[in-house]
Amino acid sequence: MEIERGTRMASELFSPLSLRSGQVLGNRIAKAAMEENLAGDGQLPDRRLTALYRRWAAGGAGLLITGNVMVHAAALTGPGGVVLDDAAPLEPFAEWAKAGKAGGVAMWMQINHPGRQVQADMPGVVWGPSDVGVDLGRHSSRFGRPVAMTPAQIEATVARFAVTAQRAEQAGFDGVEVHAAHGYLLSQFLSPLVNRRTDAWGGSLENRARMLLEVVRAVRAAVSPAFAVAVKLNSADFQRGGFDADDARRVIALLEPLGIDLIELSGGSYESPAMTGRPADTRTRAREAYFLDLATDLAKTSPLPLMLTGGITRRDTALRVLDSGVALIGMGTALAVTPDLPDRWRHGREAERQLRPVTWSDKALASSASMAQVRHQMRRLARGSAPRPAIHPAYALLSEERRRRRALRRYRAWLPASLGTATASRPL
Numbered sequence: 001m002e003i004e005r006g007t008r009m010a011s012e013l014f015s016p017l018s019l020r021s022g023q024v025l026g027n028r029i030a031k032a033a034m035e036e037n038l039a040g041d042g043q044l045p046d047r048r049l050t051a052l053y054r055r056w057a058a059g060g061a062g063l064l065i066t067g068n069v070m071v072h073a074a075a076l077t078g079p080g081g082v083v084l085d086d087a088a089p090l091e092p093f094a095e096w097a098k099a100g101k102a103g104g105v106a107m108w109m110q111i112n113h114p115g116r117q118v119q120a121d122m123p124g125v126v127w128g129p130s131d132v133g134v135d136l137g138r139h140s141s142r143f144g145r146p147v148a149m150t151p152a153q154i155e156a157t158v159a160r161f162a163v164t165a166q167r168a169e170q171a172g173f174d175g176v177e178v179h180a181a182h183g184y185l186l187s188q189f190l191s192p193l194v195n196r197r198t199d200a201w202g203g204s205l206e207n208r209a210r211m212l213l214e215v216v217r218a219v220r221a222a223v224s225p226a227f228a229v230a231v232k233l234n235s236a237d238f239q240r241g242g243f244d245a246d247d248a249r250r251v252i253a254l255l256e257p258l259g260i261d262l263i264e265l266s267g268g269s270y271e272s273p274a275m276t277g278r279p280a281d282t283r284t285r286a287r288e289a290y291f292l293d294l295a296t297d298l299a300k301t302s303p304l305p306l307m308l309t310g311g312i313t314r315r316d317t318a319l320r321v322l323d324s325g326v327a328l329i330g331m332g333t334a335l336a337v338t339p340d341l342p343d344r345w346r347h348g349r350e351a352e353r354q355l356r357p358v359t360w361s362d363k364a365l366a367s368s369a370s371m372a373q374v375r376h377q378m379r380r381l382a383r384g385s386a387p388r389p390a391i392h393p394a395y396a397l398l399s400e401e402r403r404r405r406r407a408l409r410r411y412r413a414w415l416p417a418s419l420g421t422a423t424a425s426r427p428l
Contacts, residue, residue, distance in 0.1 A: 012322050013315070013329070014346060017062070017305070019261040021228045023174060025106055027062035028322065029342045032264070032309040032330035033110040033177065033232070035067040035371075036378050037080030037400075037407070042414060043073065044092040045082055048382040050099040055381050056335060057102040060342030063328070064100045068112035068179055069168075071160040073418045074124035077114045077184070079407035084109070084164045084171075087418065093171035101174070108175040108228060109168040113157055115185030116146035116194070121408065123415050127153065129188050129195040129202060129211075136364045154201060154211060157185070162218035165229070175228025178215055181266045186212045187234060190251065191243045209251050213258065220259045230262040230307075231255060235294035245294050249301060256303045264307040264330060265295050292321060299325030313354065315345045336377040337389045358393045369393035372400040 017025040040046030056064055070076050070083045084093060100107035116128035119142055128146035136142065149157070165176045180186035188194045189211045195202045201210055212231070220229055235248050252263055295308045308321050309330030318329045334341055338351040355373050360366040373396045377387040 013318060017327055019228055019305070020259065021175070021261050022226050023106065023228045023261070025062040025328070026104060027060075027342070028328050029061045029318070029345075030063035030065060030307060030328050030330045031056050031059075031061045031335050032307075032332040033065045033067050033179070034332045034336065034374060034378065035077060035081070037067075037078055037375055037403075038379070038382060039080050039082045039407070040092075041410070042088075043070075043076075043081065043083040043411070043418075044088065045096040046092065048379075049082075050095050051384065052378060052382040053096060053100040053107070054102055055339050057100055057105045057107075059335065059340040060344075060346060061105060061335070062342075063106045063108065065108045065110050065177055065330075066096075066100075068110045068184075069164065071111055071113050071164040072125075072157065074415060075114055075118060075127065076122065076124065076411070077112070077117060078119070079122065079404060079411035084111075084167055085160065086163050086167070088167070090167060090171045093168070093173075097172035101172070106174045106228075108177050108230065109164075109173045110177040110179050110232065111161055111164045111168070112179035113160070113185040115188045116143065117183055118144050120144045123412050127185070129197055132194050132196065134183075139364045148197070151199070151201070158211065158214045158218050161215045162222040165219040165227075166222040169223045169227050175230060175261070176219065176223075177230040177232055177264065178212070178219060179232050180212050181232045181234040181264075186215065187243070190234075190247070205247055205250055206254070209254055212251070213254060216255060216258045216260065228261045229259060230264060231260055232264040232266060235265045235291045235298060245297060248294075249298055252298065252302050252304060260304055262307055262328065263302065263304050264309055264328075265291055265298065265326075266309050292324060295321070295326050296324040314350060318345070333374050336374045336381070337387050339381060339387075353387075353389045355389045356391065356393065360393075365397075366393075369397045372396040375400060
């Protein structure tokens with residue numbers, strides 16, 4: 001029986017997946033996006049990111065998706081973020097794409113705008129659909145106070161997504177994933193808690209989805225038909241009165257006619273960090289495959305293939321996800337700790353270690369520490385070292401804060417020069 005199940009596992013997990021664009025993924029395992037915070041000088045990818053993705057390319061996944069690449073130089077999730085706009089040189093991105101595609105792996109770039117999720121000490125802009133700040137209780141002051149975007153700023157941001165996608169294709173990437181989850185700008189427009197507009201960009205779900213739909217239309221028009229376009233969407237925000245599974249179902253239906261290849265399902269935001277297994281609404285928490293129940297329900301009606309990310313670490317869990325009707329398994333943390341996990345699964349083995357759990361009662365602080373632990377593993381992989389999953393979360397968090405301060409000094413020095421070369425197409 002165990003041999004039979006292992007054979008089935010290999011057959012299903014390592015079968016190809018054909019997408020609408022004509023692109024064929026080699027298997028059903030994807031390295032999901034994780035924010036690396038490894039930008040070099042000029043907010044560009046350097047040898048660390050190429051080394052990291054070359055390592056993942058050798059690990060057996062069929063698809064690698066980068067951490068979020070920012071479409072607006074004055075709006076970053078953090079000072080170590082990579083920026084690809086109309087002024088960025090393409091050669092560093094071409095090297096990054098080449099590294100990720102080694103061995104025939106598909107390489108997609110996740111493209112993003114943070115909106116209001118920008119820390120208060122960052123230069124640049126803090127925008128949102130409305131002037132509703134991030135509510136993290138006693139940690140709320142960590143984030144800047146957003147200003148509501150004007151229609152002109154919304155339209156300029158839509159254009160920025162298209163420019164970044166077009167340039168990603170020119171650099172040799174195989175596709176892009178538009179980030180509309182985790183409380184970033186496009187997710188903010190979708191949320192009735194954050195989007196309180198009364199114009200054409202707010203109100204009904206159709207209006208709240210307008211910016212996402214316009215971004216997808218602009219991206220699809222800017223790239224070739226063979227270039228993959230995906231969307232990362234929350235299955236739910238896990239906040240009472242927020243974006244929920246019924247909303248997700250309706251948005252998927254709205255996206256289907258626009259030439260989308262894939263929807264990746266995740267969940268949560270900085271306010272309710274369900275993507276790290278710690279949602280504000282604890283009824284939704286699960287030990288593995290955090291969003292599987294919601295994904296199973298959405299898969300019954302979805303006209304597009306779905307990818308599920310969040311808490312998948314074992315082969316049996318991956319098989320349960322495929323059995324639910326989901327087409328692609330997304331893994332982040334698991335591949336930061338065990339970069340060759342897909343190859344291990346192919347040969348009937350599991351990961352030997354997992355990250356030290358963070359059990360702090362402060363959910364916001366625990367989420368930050370969990371992400372710092374993951375980024376610590378990525379930095380080690382980038383320099384050719386073995387992961388160190390036993391690192392204490394407090395040490396990881398303090399170490400990351402030191403690196404962040406150095407990156408912030410560099411970003412503060414770089415941004416004015418970048419904006420000084422801006423053309424009329426790159427207004428603040």
